[in-house]
Amino acid sequence: MPAGRPGPAAQSARRPPPLLPLLLLCVLGAPRGGSGAHTAVISPQDPTLLIGSSLQATCSVRGDPQGPTAEGLYWTLNGRRLPPELSRILNASTLALALANLNGSRQQSGDNLVCHAQDGSILAGSCLYVGLPPEKPFNISCWSKNMKDLTCRWTPGAHGETFLHTNYSLKYKLRWYGQDNTCEEYHTVGPHSCHIPKDLALFTPYEIWVEATNRLGSARSDVLTLDILDVVTTDPPPDVHVSRVGGLEDQLSVRWVSPPALKDFLFQAKYQIRYRVEDSVDWKVVDDVSNQTSCRLAGLKPGTVYFVQVRCNPFGIYGSKKAGIWSEWSHPTAASTPRSERPGPGGGACEPRGGEPSSGPVRRELKQFLGWLKKHAYCSNLSFRLYDQWRAWMQKSHKTRNQHRTRGSCPRADAARREVLPDKL
Amino acid sequence: MSQREGSLDFQADSSISPLPLLEAKIHQTHSLARLLTKYAEQLFQEYVQLQGDPFGRPGFSPPRPPVAGLSAPGAGHAGLPLPERLRLDAGALAALPPLLDAVRRLQAELNPRTALLRRLEEAARRARALGAALEAVLAALGAEPREPRPEPAAAAAAAAAAAAAAAGAFPAKLLGLRVCGLYRDWVSRTEADLGQLVPGGPA
Numbered sequence: 001m002p003a004g005r006p007g008p009a010a011q012s013a014r015r016p017p018p019l020l021p022l023l024l025l026c027v028l029g030a031p032r033g034g035s036g037a038h039t040a041v042i043s044p045q046d047p048t049l050l051i052g053s054s055l056q057a058t059c060s061v062r063g064d065p066q067g068p069t070a071e072g073l074y075w076t077l078n079g080r081r082l083p084p085e086l087s088r089i090l091n092a093s094t095l096a097l098a099l100a101n102l103n104g105s106r107q108q109s110g111d112n113l114v115c116h117a118q119d120g121s122i123l124a125g126s127c128l129y130v131g132l133p134p135e136k137p138f139n140i141s142c143w144s145k146n147m148k149d150l151t152c153r154w155t156p157g158a159h160g161e162t163f164l165h166t167n168y169s170l171k172y173k174l175r176w177y178g179q180d181n182t183c184e185e186y187h188t189v190g191p192h193s194c195h196i197p198k199d200l201a202l203f204t205p206y207e208i209w210v211e212a213t214n215r216l217g218s219a220r221s222d223v224l225t226l227d228i229l230d231v232v233t234t235d236p237p238p239d240v241h242v243s244r245v246g247g248l249e250d251q252l253s254v255r256w257v258s259p260p261a262l263k264d265f266l267f268q269a270k271y272q273i274r275y276r277v278e279d280s281v282d283w284k285v286v287d288d289v290s291n292q293t294s295c296r297l298a299g300l301k302p303g304t305v306y307f308v309q310v311r312c313n314p315f316g317i318y319g320s321k322k323a324g325i326w327s328e329w330s331h332p333t334a335a336s337t338p339r340s341e342r343p344g345p346g347g348g349a350c351e352p353r354g355g356e357p358s359s360g361p362v363r364r365e366l367k368q369f370l371g372w373l374k375k376h377a378y379c380s381n382l383s384f385r386l387y388d389q390w391r392a393w394m395q396k397s398h399k400t401r402n403q404h405r406t407r408g409s410c411p412r413a414d415a416a417r418r419e420v421l422p423d424k425l
Numbered sequence: 426m427s428q429r430e431g432s433l434d435f436q437a438d439s440s441i442s443p444l445p446l447l448e449a450k451i452h453q454t455h456s457l458a459r460l461l462t463k464y465a466e467q468l469f470q471e472y473v474q475l476q477g478d479p480f481g482r483p484g485f486s487p488p489r490p491p492v493a494g495l496s497a498p499g500a501g502h503a504g505l506p507l508p509e510r511l512r513l514d515a516g517a518l519a520a521l522p523p524l525l526d527a528v529r530r531l532q533a534e535l536n537p538r539t540a541l542l543r544r545l546e547e548a549a550r551r552a553r554a555l556g557a558a559l560e561a562v563l564a565a566l567g568a569e570p571r572e573p574r575p576e577p578a579a580a581a582a583a584a585a586a587a588a589a590a591a592a593g594a595f596p597a598k599l600l601g602l603r604v605c606g607l608y609r610d611w612v613s614r615t616e617a618d619l620g621q622l623v624p625g626g627p628a
Binding site for chain 1: 478480482485486536538594596
């Protein structure tokens with residue numbers, strides 16, 4: 001019987017039947033004619049082939065004088081009848097088929113090649129496995145959550161499309177000793193990932209690689225060497241609070257707590273803050289917050305709701321010199337800046353009665369600031385706080401002036417007074 | 426009461442009402458059968474989809490490989506006395522789990538890491554649960570219990586099914602189709618038969 005002719009590099013892998021009590025099959029009796037699938041045999045049975053290769057198959061009806069003959073038999077592949085010119089009758093009981101340039105299998109359980117009698121009944125079937133051997137997996141990346149576990153992700157070679165079921169196995173071992181271990185918890189963060197939950201050593205490097213195997217072959221990734229301490233990440237900082245800075249309309253204060261799982265190790269941890277206006281999708285990132293657990297955002301718009309998130313990088317853990325891995329962002333926390341009490345260009349309901357002289361408000365303010373500074377400044381390195389104090393004082397005094405000028409007729413100022421939160425400085 | 430069987434004749438004497446607890450149990454078991462009929466249909470559809478065409482195509486009429494120890498509800502099933510029907514239902518539900526387990530093992534090779542494997546496992550559990558509930562109803566009604574299926578025979582049924590499928594992937598697919606079809610048919614049959622026990626159900 002002509003066998004399938006796979007392409008040059010293919011291994012036509014026949015799966016041997018499992019060791020099962022075939023005697024029971026005999027005890028139950030030979031398949032009856034009415035069961036259809038047992039009145040003919042297709043060869044080869046379940047071949048594995050490379051994409052683009054050819055296949056020659058035969059359907060041989062059993063020697064039943066009353067049964068069908070090769071005349072009238074036909075083939076279907078995945079339910080579709082194959083053109084008659086692909087078939088030829090070899091003898092009275094055998095119909096041959098020649099397929100060329102095979103496409104990849106439609107389903108991982110195999111393409112269904114079926115031999116039919118003239119009346120359409122199924123006489124026999126065989127599943128074709130047409131695909132590609134796996135390519136080398138690459139781009140392995142790993143991280144450890146709080147030094148307790150290790151999760152790795154990789155990219156399958158050729159973007160994973162082999163048309164055959166391909167098994168990926170993540171292996172790891174201690175670099176200088178120990179046996180190979182196999183990761184067991186797959187698909188934890190996506191289809192090509194694995195999680196090692198425990199029994200990991202610190203201060204000693206691991207070698208990690210991925211093996212890909214299917215019916216047509218196998219491939220192994222490059223080995224990644226890493227120390228668990230160099231790939232540590234942690235939980236997002238909990239208890240993120242955002243609050244106003246007194247009445248300062250362009251500032252918000254952000255405070256958080258170190259992630260508790262690593263709180264005793266985060267001496268050199270870095271934090272990042274990002275914030276955005278409520279109805280915007282653009283985040284602004286504040287980098288280099290160093291290892292503080294509070295920060296003040298400045299230059300914000302007055303009367304605006306902001307969403308704020310914080311994340312942590314456990315840099316320098318146990319003396320690691322590597323960059324560390326940022327945690328996820330904390331849940332967004334929102335707060336609003338106070339509304340502006342001073343009329344800006346173009347707006348505000350609180351126009352002052354007399355109007356301002358045209359010498360310019362900035363210049364006038366600076367003059368006032370310098371005058372105030374002479375009276376109150378006593379330590380030059382407290383300039384930032386001093387500036388805040390001055391601004392707070394200016395706002396208070398401006399409010400008082402407005403009350404004298406326009407008694408109760410400034411709805412925005414009134415609203416601002418209601419919105420002001422207790423000073424948390 | 427049927428003198429021949431010494432048990433309640435459900436068809437002839439509809440004036441006898443089951444006790445409230447028994448009635449609740451019958452309702453419950455009927456509801457379970459109804460739910461499992463839906464799941465069985467879903468399992469069947471998921472199964473044919475994963476095997477690929479022509480499985481699942483309208484008009485697909487494959488050969489039906491013999492499945493040791495279980496056949497489809499016969500054409501005469503509906504004409505049998507209700508107790509007999511329920512006994513046959515219980516017998517089928519007891520035979521199904523090892524067959525579903527065998528199909529799951531075969532599909533673990535053909536369709537590894539698919540949700541189908543979990544569904545087949547669930548189906549086996551559900552068949553056991555419905556079978557046990559039905560046996561309890563039968564016992565409460567005083568019907569004669571079905572002949573117990575010896576364990577080795579149940580295991581042999583699964584092994585024989587697996588052996589038959591060892592002929593190749595296509596026969597394995599056919600066997601699974603047959604078993605999923607039988608599961609669907611028998612659960613649906615059980616729902617219909619129990620429906621006749623439910624007060625107010627069809628006579």
